[in-house]
Amino acid sequence: MNQKIFVLFALSLSLVSCMQSHELPEEITLAGAGVVTKDTLYLGKTTYMEYCFACHGVNGDGKGVASKGLIPPPRDFTQGIYKFGWVMAGDLPTDDDFKRIIRKGLHGTAMLKWDIGDKRLNAVIQYLKTFAPKVWKGSDKKVGKWVDIGADPYTIARKSHAIAKGAEVYHSVAMCQTCHRAYGTKAELSRWNQKYNGEPLTEFDQDMYKLKTQESEFGVNTLPPDFTWHEVRSADTVSEIALRVAAGVSGTAMPAWKDTIEDNEIWAVSYYIRSLMDLKHTPGRASLMRKLEN
Ligand code: HEC
Ligand code: HEC
Known part of the structure; x- marks a missing residue:
């Protein structure tokens, strides 16, 4: 085996073992989405391993290889706290909040904007919720409502x-x-x-x-x-x-x-x-x- 092929082989092996580290359930009920199937979670996981894990970490703890020295640090998804929903601080963000944050990115941080199709975007959002089952898992868990501040009175x-x-x-x-x-x-x-x-x-x-x-x-x-x-x-x-x-x-x-x-x-x-x-x-x-x- 020449060296290049060996490196590729070793890389794909380690990717496969990463993929297995966080077992996927057959189906799961998640706040903001309802019942989510294993297929969706699997698509979410492959998307995550392609675009997100370098910063957010294989286990979602924000300690990916590319996270070192980043200020602010990548979000630790195991905490289940998210800064930028349009829900009252303390409530869980909606899927539309996640979509906006991921598509637009967060200016001035390492979190760039991601151009990901609807199906994969939805899947990666459900997958990242599974890192914090305590706050997302179960039909009793609810996401917040968008704050209502009425129409612009000034224009x-x-x-x-x-x-x-x-x-x-x-x-x-x-x-x-x-x-x-x-x-x-x-x-x-x-x-x-x-x-x-x-x-x-x-x-x-x-x-x-x-x-x-x-x-x-x-x-x-x-x-x-x-x-x-x-x-x-x-x-x-x-x-x-x-x-x-x-x-x-x-x-x-x-x-x-x-x-x-x-x-x-x-x-x-x-x-x-x-x-x-x-x-x-x-x-x-x-x-x-x-x-x-x-
Ligand atoms: C280059 C590093 C990097 C990559 C790659 C990256 N992120 Fe982030 N992400 C960050 C940083 C840094 C923050 C924290 C910004 C802050 O605290 O203001 C963040 C924050 C977030 C948040 C939290 C938003 C909130 O309201 O708290 C979500 C959700 C998120 N990222 C999703 C993703 C997804 C999904 C991907 C892959 C498609 C991804 N990120 C890829 C660096 C990254
Ligand atoms: C008790 C401290 C505190 C007070 C009072 C406060 N802020 Fe903030 N504000 C913060 C902190 C801390 C951040 C940075 C949060 C982060 O992104 O990590 C922030 C961030 C912001 C942001 C940027 C959000 C973003 O998307 O980056 C805006 C806008 C803002 N504050 C507006 C206001 C306004 C307007 C007021 C008064 C009505 C106010 N703040 C009062 C602590 C405060």
Whole structure:
């Protein structure tokens, strides 16, 4: 046997043994999908072994060969916690959430977008649930419902009004800067506080222009993004940002804001965040930062 053929042979043997390590049941009931057959799971497994296991690991524990040094690390599917569903933080995501996440990828992370046909995509989603049977398996397990924040009350016509209101919501109503950073001057913060809380601000948090690293349930700390600098992983449009703000980020310090602030405030703050994202790599960002330094 020449060397190349031997390597191929050894590789296929190890692949076969990987494939056998996680036994497939004849059929299984999974939240969000109902009864799933062995054929589907098998298709899911081959898809997973083709595209996903290098990062997420043969056993779904996030420790694949290509996972080393990745920040954020690949999701450990055995935990059964997922950040980016449009369900309230803590609930299980729907299959449509998984489809969107896998097809669009997560910006600024190693999780790229995957162009996988419908049948294989559905199969790999069911397969990755089998890594966390405690949360997915059984007819008593339920996925969450998508958060409902109604239609956009501002629309493009009142965009600048929404952005201005969003800045006030961000800094005075929700105080997003307790984890993320502030983007207003001290004079602005004081004025907004006067408007919403009835008094000017006299004392300012020393760290208000810094990002504050937060603990997470994933065994690593997570950084609340600076919207003018980092990528927002799961959202591009104002509506997608609004759904994220409403739903929160499961397993992290980022709370679900639905029912904590009003729906129109969620929309306004999302217009504001989009406007901050638009400053990325522009002279506008540099001048904002200069203004805040003075
Ligand atoms: C190059 C490495 C890499 C590969 C390959 C990869 N992923 Fe990921 N994946 C990641 C990283 C990193 C994250 C975590 C991102 C974060 O925490 O923000 C992630 C997160 C996820 C999540 C969790 C989303 C959430 O809401 O928490 C799912 C589901 C997922 N990947 C599915 C897949 C599937 C299915 C494949 C194969 C088709 C795949 N990934 C291939 C790196 C990878
Ligand atoms: C208690 C801390 C905390 C507060 C308060 C907080 N956040 Fe976050 N936020 C986080 C953390 C941590 C992340 C990063 C989560 C991750 O991806 O691991 C985050 C991420 C985000 C993201 C990016 C999600 C993505 O897809 O990458 C948005 C948008 C966001 N926060 C908006 C807000 C808004 C708006 C407010 C105020 C209404 C707010 N946050 C208040 C901690 C917080």
